[in-house]
Structure formats: C-alpha cells, structure tokens
Amino acid sequence: MISPLGSLSSLKLKLGIVIVAAVWVTAVSTIVAVRWLDLPPIVGAAAGIVLALACVQVLARGTTKPLREMAAVATAMARGEHGREVAVTSCDEVGELAHAFNRMTAELAETDRLRRDLVANVSHELRTPIGALQAVLENVVDGVSEPDPETLRTMLAQTRRLGRLVTQLLDLSRLEAGDQPFDMRPFEIGDVLHGAAREARLHAPEDVVFSIDVEDGLRADGDPERIHQVVMNLVDNAVRYSPRPGHVALRACRQDRVVRVEVDDDGPGIPHDDLERVFERFYRGDGRRGADGGGAGLGLAIARWIVELHGGTIRAERREPHGSHMVVTLPVAPRS
Ligand SMILES: Nc1ncnc2c1ncn2[C@@H]1O[C@H](COP(=O)(O)OP(=O)(O)O)[C@@H](O)[C@H]1O
Ligand SMILES: [Mg+2]
Known part of the structure; x- marks a missing residue:
C-alpha cells in the first residue's frame, strides 16, 4: 500500500508534517466537540486524541514497515536463510537504508555461496587422495596386496598430493586474509626465470625443451620468492600441457x-571461454580429477592473488594455431 507521504525524501519533513497534522486535528476536533456538539471538555479532548492517532496512522503508513522487515530479514539471516529482500516503499532515509540493506544481504548471500562451494570443493579434493590411500592400505592390511615398492610409491604419490593441496589452501587463505607480508625489493627478473626453468627441468620429460629470452639487467619490484612461485606455476602448467617433444618459452621485457x-x-591452449575462468579457485577446464591429471585448480588462482597484490596483472591468451600464452606484468623497479 502506498504511503501518502511516500514521495517525500526527508524523514524529518515527514515527521514534522505528521506532528503538525496531529496537533491540528486534536485542536480542531476538541474545539468542534466542545463548542458545537456541547460535549464535556474531557470527552472532547479524548475524541481529539483518537482522531489525531487515526490521522498519524494514515499519514505515517509505510514509514516504519521497511524497518520491521529489515529486523525480520536479519533474524532469518542469522538462522542461515539467505536471499530475502526488503520491499522499498519510500525514498527517504529509511528507503535508502533499505536499499543499502538489500545490497548487503545480496553480498552476504554471495559470500555464503562461495564459502559453501569452497567447503564442498575442499572436501572433494581431500576425499579423493584419502580414499585412494585408504583403499591401498586396506588391501595391504587384509593381505590382498603386498607392501611392495610399487604400492608404497602409489601411497607416497597420494600423500604428496594431499600435502600439496593443504599447502596451497593454506597459502590461499593467508593471501586472502592479507596476513602474509611480502618482502618487496628490486630483483633481476632473469634470475627468477632461469631458476624456474632449472627447477622445472628436474621434473619435466627430457623431450620438453626450455628457452629463455630476457632483456639484460631487467629488474622488477616485488618479492622474488613469490614471483618465482607464480612463474613456477605457469611453467608447471606449460610442461603438463606440452606435446612430446615440446617447447616452453620464457620471456621478459620492459614495456613502458x-x-x-x-x-x-x-x-x-586454453579454450576462449575459459581464458578468465582458469583463474577461479578449483577451476579445471578439462575437468580431470585423476591422481596425476594435474592439481586441484588452485595454481592460477594463487598466482593471480600474488600478482595483483604486487600491483600487477596476469592473463591467459591463446596462441595460433595452438598453444597457450600467459602474460604477467609487474611494476618495474625504480632506476631500472
Ligand atoms: N598451459 C596451459 N595449457 C592448457 N590449459 C591450461 C594451461 N594452464 C592452465 N590450463 C588450464 O587451467 C586450469 C587451471 O590451472 P591451475 O590453476 O594451474 O590448476 P591445476 O594446474 O591445478 O589444474 C587447468 O586445469 C587447465 O585446464
Ligand atoms: Mg597448475
């Protein structure tokens, strides 16, 4: 129902009008009752007050309704019910508050959805290696299989996968909470690229070759350990998706x-539709969830957090006819 004062944008003005109207109605009706209808003064005053209250009810209708609704929605949210909205019936300060309240509830609902997704994803990711480990151990305990080196290697691989996942989750939560200070300083980007390639060569198949092309003496500003982690994530992915034989190229140059x-x-390469989504937590384009089919889809999410906290950018592009092209920009070191 529309409030008669609904179009006024100031709550103070509305209250002023209601008070003046109430006083006026009380005075007029008391005078009419006493002078014209010859009623006793006490009855006249009572009639005036009743009429004034009725007038306030009509004029102030809808003014406090959003406040009551907000209280009801807040109580529902405390019980974990999300997605309810407050109807905005006025354009005064209470209406503005209702708009802000609706925005806040929408954001809280989204945060709650992300939290549920995260818990579901984390549980799924932990269950897979734990389930595999349990199955192998049960077989060994039941005497179905021997604790031979092959079985132990499988168990070790699952344990490593678990360890890696827990480390990544911890890393991500620290980065998101912002309580992992960076050791920012100018550093040679060439050292980081050479270090990452050296490390990757240890695990990469022999027929994947690396090439590095860096401008001499090029220095970026940031935490070299963290930037190494970003580059390592990109190189790991590149090696994983490279054909055999394959070529992984690392380059760094200055641009403005x-x-x-x-x-x-x-x-x-990464399909067009996935170029942005690969940076989401737990997103794995090809949907592989096998023990060796890759990580949990956290690598690029962590890389983006690190790079953006450095004031840089990271994006994925496609190479023609095929291949992926990952681009990171970092602040250049002063006097570089
Ligand atoms: N170089 C690449 N070539 C093709 N696809 C890639 C490449 N790098 C990343 N991707 C896609 O992006 C997804 C997310 O990558 P990432 O966050 O590193 O997770 P993970 O490596 O744990 O799968 C991968 O699952 C893959 O589908
Ligand atoms: Mg990865």
Whole structure:
C-alpha cells in the first residue's frame, strides 16, 4: 500500500508534517466537540486524541514497515536463510537504508555461496587422495596386496598430493586474509626465470625443451620468492600441457612502466571461454580429477592473488594455431 507521504525524501519533513497534522486535528476536533456538539471538555479532548492517532496512522503508513522487515530479514539471516529482500516503499532515509540493506544481504548471500562451494570443493579434493590411500592400505592390511615398492610409491604419490593441496589452501587463505607480508625489493627478473626453468627441468620429460629470452639487467619490484612461485606455476602448467617433444618459452621485457613476463607452450591452449575462468579457485577446464591429471585448480588462482597484490596483472591468451600464452606484468623497479 502506498504511503501518502511516500514521495517525500526527508524523514524529518515527514515527521514534522505528521506532528503538525496531529496537533491540528486534536485542536480542531476538541474545539468542534466542545463548542458545537456541547460535549464535556474531557470527552472532547479524548475524541481529539483518537482522531489525531487515526490521522498519524494514515499519514505515517509505510514509514516504519521497511524497518520491521529489515529486523525480520536479519533474524532469518542469522538462522542461515539467505536471499530475502526488503520491499522499498519510500525514498527517504529509511528507503535508502533499505536499499543499502538489500545490497548487503545480496553480498552476504554471495559470500555464503562461495564459502559453501569452497567447503564442498575442499572436501572433494581431500576425499579423493584419502580414499585412494585408504583403499591401498586396506588391501595391504587384509593381505590382498603386498607392501611392495610399487604400492608404497602409489601411497607416497597420494600423500604428496594431499600435502600439496593443504599447502596451497593454506597459502590461499593467508593471501586472502592479507596476513602474509611480502618482502618487496628490486630483483633481476632473469634470475627468477632461469631458476624456474632449472627447477622445472628436474621434473619435466627430457623431450620438453626450455628457452629463455630476457632483456639484460631487467629488474622488477616485488618479492622474488613469490614471483618465482607464480612463474613456477605457469611453467608447471606449460610442461603438463606440452606435446612430446615440446617447447616452453620464457620471456621478459620492459614495456613502458611495467616488466612483462611471458610463458608460452605449444600444447592445446586454453579454450576462449575459459581464458578468465582458469583463474577461479578449483577451476579445471578439462575437468580431470585423476591422481596425476594435474592439481586441484588452485595454481592460477594463487598466482593471480600474488600478482595483483604486487600491483600487477596476469592473463591467459591463446596462441595460433595452438598453444597457450600467459602474460604477467609487474611494476618495474625504480632506476631500472
Ligand atoms: N598451459 C596451459 N595449457 C592448457 N590449459 C591450461 C594451461 N594452464 C592452465 N590450463 C588450464 O587451467 C586450469 C587451471 O590451472 P591451475 O590453476 O594451474 O590448476 P591445476 O594446474 O591445478 O589444474 C587447468 O586445469 C587447465 O585446464
Ligand atoms: Mg597448475
């Protein structure tokens, strides 16, 4: 129901009008009752007050309704019910408050959805290696299989997977909470690329070759350990998706006020629709969830957090005819 004062944008003005109207109605009706209808003064005053209250009810209708609704929605949210909205019936301060309240409830509902997704994803990711470990151990305990080196290797692989996942989750939550200080300083980006390639060569198949092309003396501003972690994530992915034989190219050059780092491979590349989504937590384009089919889909999410906390950017592009092209920009070191 529309409030008669609903179009006024000031709560103070509305209250003023209601008070003046109430006083006026009380005075007029008392005078009419006493002078014209010859009623006793006490009855006249009582009639005036009743009429004034009725007048306030009509004029102030809808003014406090959003406040009552907000209280009801807040109580429902405390019980875990999300998705309810307050009807905005006025354009005064209470209406503005109702708008802000609706925005806040929408954000809280989204945060709650993300939290539920996260818990579901984490549980799923932990259940897979734990289930596999349990199955192998049960077989060994029941005497179905021997604790031979092959079985132990499978168990070790699952344990490593669990360890990696827990480390990544911890990393992500620390980054999101913002309580992991970076050791920011100017550093040679070439050292980071050479270090990452050296480390990757230890695990990469022999027929995947690495090439590095860096401008001499190019320095970026940031935490070299963290940038190493970003580059390592990109190189790991590049190696995983490279054909055999394959070529992973690491490059760094200066572009205006930023250092541009690129990691290319000639694998299948990331589909157009996934170029942004691969940076979401737990997103794995190909949906592989096997023990060796890759990680949990956290690598690029962590990389984006790190790079953005450095004031840089990270994006994925496609190479033609195939392959992926990952581009990171970082602030250039002063006097570089
Ligand atoms: N170089 C690449 N080539 C093809 N797809 C890639 C590449 N890098 C990342 N992706 C896609 O992005 C997804 C997310 O990558 P990432 O966050 O590193 O997770 P993970 O490596 O744990 O799967 C991968 O599952 C894959 O589908
Ligand atoms: Mg990865």
